[in-house]
Amino acid sequence: MVSADNGSARSPRAGAAAKAPAITREALAAAGLAVLRREGLDALSMRKVAAELGVRAASLYYHVQDKEQLLDLLADSVVWDARKLATTGDWEHCLREAAHAYYRHLHANRDAARLMAGRRTPGPNLLYVLDVMLSRLHQAGFSDAVAARATLTISTYVQGYVLQEQVPKAPHREPDAASELSAACRTTTAAQYPNIMSLIAVKKSGDTKELFSFGVERLIDGLRAQLPGGPEN
Amino acid sequence: MVSADNGSARSPRAGAAAKAPAITREALAAAGLAVLRREGLDALSMRKVAAELGVRAASLYYHVQDKEQLLDLLADSVVWDARKLATTGDWEHCLREAAHAYYRHLHANRDAARLMAGRRTPGPNLLYVLDVMLSRLHQAGFSDAVAARATLTISTYVQGYVLQEQVPKAPHREPDAASELSAACRTTTAAQYPNIMSLIAVKKSGDTKELFSFGVERLIDGLRAQLPGGPEN
DNA sequence: AGTGGGAACCTAACGGCGTTAGGCAGCCGT
DNA sequence: ACGGCTGCCTAACGCCGTTAGGTTCCCACT
Incomplete structure (x- = not known):
């Protein structure tokens, strides 16, 4: 569920593990996603993720430098499945399918968009998807500059859309008073902003x-209007 | 800098203030924005906003129900200036100017996009802007459905774009080790994802x-292609 | 066989956070 | 004069991210 190469991650000396690790980086990501799905991003804490693994919070710092790094891990895990994307058919089809696939995977994970929003770097899985889209557009005849801008624009739109869709859920307050108040607020809104x-x-x-x-x-x-020649492949 | 009507806010009995309030809702928003600009969203705490006003954290709860509500206040303050927008010229010009104005105001405030991302409701100032854009598009000949979708799509794009642009700033670590590591990471990236x-x-x-x-x-x-007749007005 | 070392967990603690409870000064209308 | 309200205060609760300093146990080496 997580990227294949752990890259610069700390790893036991190759071929020699001192103690069977009960917590792998994958298990960490899985536990984090479980907490995320159950309680949402705001309630996701190191202590809860640790508890999900039957472990105390401090132990996580052996596998991860920071909470930030754990969130990076989760963010990349969410995009993991989006790697399988179509490269057959015309560029419009590919772009559309990629956008919808990205949308589906963000949409499927609670608070996924807000999670992505805080990351500093896209993460390898997302990079892969962008790379594929980019090469497909380039192959379709778009210039380097337009293809890059198109890719960034589409991914920006998808993330922005899901962000607005995934409104953070409150634990829920009194339903009676709340509905009454929101009803009054709604009529005010309707009066002030008719459209x-x-x-x-x-x-x-x-x-x-x-x-x-x-x-x-x-x-x-x-984007179609930005193709140099007429529409091709 | 904040919305003119405080609406359902708790207010002193009309025309009779028991004690001159040192903290108004506007001052609260200003203080919050100051902390936001100086330290960023992650470091914005009730205690720091209170300190900015020469006051202890608990006192804020007299003016605001929640930290969430304070953030709502800040979010709306950021969009405040965006109310002044053009309604002359053709719809493309209006839409473009509105988008750029919205962009400028988010861009000008540190972490503004991430701030907006957490809100449950758009806030009156943003609602106003959306309302104006909507009526302009409608006047230009767009159908109700298309105008609504266009407005939402544009605002989604703007927020999503600024979100990716305003990457959260870390307090800064060791510059030497960091640059060396990121350089190695960059070459790896280039090899794996050529585009x-x-x-x-x-x-x-x-x-x-x-x-x-x-x-x-x-x-x-x-959007131009969605106009029923040719381009008009 | 004994031992050093490192991996992978632990407990305890720090300071900061959001939030609540309860108190106290000063101004209001009566 | 005085009760009541506004607008602040101090103290405290429980949770948070993170660090310091063990402890245990397996592996490799002599």
């Missing part, structure tokens, strides 16, 4: 994927 | 606004 209601209508339409697709299709439409 | 370098080239080109504009223009291009 906003249609936004709410779109957001409430249930099919969250439809709005997402709208943006992707508009971007693809806009 | 990624062009992405880095685009990101490093300095003019961050250019990449942002690319996305906006592509979206506008894509």
Whole structure:
């Protein structure tokens, strides 16, 4: 579930393990994802991840330098499955499928977008996906500059969209008082900003994927005009 | 700097203040923004905001229910200036200017995008901006459905873009060891993902606004094709 | 066979965090 | 004069990330 190469990670001397490690980097990521799914990003603490593994918090620092590094690990794990993406068909199809696959994987993990938002570097799995998209666009005839901008723009849009979709869930307060108050607030809103209601209508339409697709299709439409020749492969 | 109507906020009995309040909601927002600018979102705590006002942390809870509510306040303050936006010229011009204005205001405040990312509701100032854009698009001939989707898509893109741009700053570690390690990591990256370098080239080109504009223009291009008749107004 | 060393966990503790409870000064209308 | 309210205060709770300093146990080497 995690990247194959642990790269610069601390590892036991090759071929000689002193003690069977109960906690691997993969197990750490899995435990983190479990806590994330159950309690959300705000409640994810070192202590809870450790408890998920039947271990105390301090032990995690043997495998990970920081909480930040643990979050990096989780962020990359989320994108892991997105590596399988289509490279057949025309560039529009590939781009669309990649965007939707990325969307699905972020959408499937609670608070995934907010998790990604805090990372300093994209992580190897995401880098791989970007790399593939980039080469596909380049192959389709886009210039280096346009292909790079297109790739970044699409991935930015996907992350931004899921971010707005995955509103952080509160533990929930009193439902009666809250609904009454929000109802009053809503009428005020309607009075002050008459057009906003249609936004709410779109957001409430249930099919969250439809709005997402709208943006992707508009971007693809806009990108098509950037092809040097006519549309090819 | 904050919304004019405090709405449902607790307020002294109209026309009778028991004691001159040293802390207003505006001062609270200003202090929060000051801490945000100086130390970043991760280091923003109730205690520090309170200290900025010459006050202890517990006192803030008289003016604000939660830290969440304080962040809501800050988030809305950031968008405050974006209310002044153009409604003259054709819809493309309006949309472009609104997007750039929104971008500028997020860009100008440290960690502003990550701040917005956590909010549950858009806040009145942002709602106003969305409302104006919506009415302008509607006036230009877009259908209700398309105008709503376009507005949401653009605002999503802007927030997503700034989010990736405003990478959280670490307090800074050892510069020597860090640069050496990152250099090694970079060559590994280049070997594994050959196309990624062009992405880095685009990101490093300095003019961050250019990449942002690319996305906006592509979206506008894509939206133009959604107009029922030809381009009008 | 004995021993050194390192891997992988532990307990204890630090300071900072968000938040709540309860107290006290000063100004208000009566 | 005085009760009540506003607007601050101090003290404390429990949780957090992180560090310091063990302890145990297996492996490699002599």
